[in-house]
Amino acid sequence: MPTPVQAAPVLDVAASPRLARSVSVRPERFGALLYDFRTRKLMFLKSPRLAHVVRLMDGTTTVGDCMDRAEVPAGERGPLLQVLHHLQRIRMLTDHPLPEGGPEERDTP
């Protein structure tokens, strides 16, 4: 397996993002599927633990706390934070506080 020359960017453990309103989650045996209605992107969360962490992210709990609660072993945290960073980059995760108002309201792109 090739060793990466440069470590891929990771999400800050102190961040407390949540899933964008336009994203739907469906649990699957291998983890979960995410679908973003705004970008029409489909993402695979390829481990049940990663899926669990994403489920716990509510916009107020830090990623570190979510990983503790999902009992993610130390060795898995790095790769998991990389995936989360990617989700944030494609804006499936957002830092915006939950919008006021009804469920119809969505994050502005």
Next chain:
Amino acid sequence: MTAAALDRRPENRLVDHFEQGLEAPICLTWELTYACNLSCAHCLSSSGRRDPRELTTEQCEAVIDELQRMGVFYVNIGGGEPTVRPDFWHLVDYAVAHQVGVKFSTNGVRITPENARRLAATDYVDVQVSLDGATAEVNDYIRGPGSYDTALRALANLHEAGFRDAKVSVVVTRQNVGQLDEFKAIADRYGATLRLTRLRPSGRGADVWDELHVLPEQQQELYRWLVAHGEDVLTGDSFFHLAPLGGPLPGLNLCGAGRVVCLIDPIGDVYACPFAIHDEFLAGNVLGEGGFAGVWRDSGLFRELRNPQSAGACSSCPFFDSCRGGCMAAKFFTGLPMDGPDPECVLGHSETALLGQRSVPPASQDHSRPFATRNEPVLVQLQRRRPAAPPVSACAESPLAGFQPAPTPR
């Protein structure tokens, strides 16, 4: 360990998850009606006339409720021409209100400026306009007179209404494979994305496949174009059989029939794939006891398709890992063995089989109009088989009515 390394762990090979099947399909097509204003020569569902057993509005709503419960993200609505159903716009609104996104395919006939504006108002609806030639000449030969103008008007209306990123959906044929740059330019002009799919010998496509499917030398050209533009065009699972020409292309690189793909037809019958509307691939009906979820989870056919498939004659091929023997439906409707090479195997392994003795399965249904219409494509007129003898009326009294003497041996 990197994220990429995580992907490569054996338990994370997506292909394997796909082969075990998912909790719900990712690519669910729902043909709402077999009725259509056009008579395209290659129609995969042999559409034309409405089936009188078509699901009612209430039955369609119940299907949508069930898709919502299953967590189906979106449904690809097609036909026929789905927009000719009087309750079409209601069903789109109903699906969106139930968190089931809609991507629908249309020939553009009902995409008026007003309808385009209502489509532009939501993120949950995507529109694919079918176009099979970058010029009216090439398009109308297959899709019928006037159909090019209709499609372009629809794209213009969507663009003007501010609809972002519509799809221009092209079935690649021998006649249009040289127009890929022009198709791309049309899509760009309307702020749309080009979607290229493979011509499969399904429905009426079986009658014209010999004349329309891309030639071996054109496959090279197509492959090179896809390598150069692959990231900007959508192809679904269309071209993984071309992988041996130089490596896998972007897109879904396996046959997902019954694993990630499936079809609900206008009367609620569930098939393994939209290109496999045949009794052989019928898994059940949404009106049955377990509903659609029951068919998806428990049908014998789907369970079988989720088991590892035999590679047959392809097992010794060095490219089997990426090509996987190609498209099940293409093999079936050309009468080739299901565990052998694709009819368009790029190594030419089906050429002899296609020339030799093979029995093409008879269609198990046909909704084509029995008589020519004003906007019928030339190709269909050429294909329309002339009856060998005048039809026999039910009250014909001659004992020889309908009798066809065998040709006398010389």
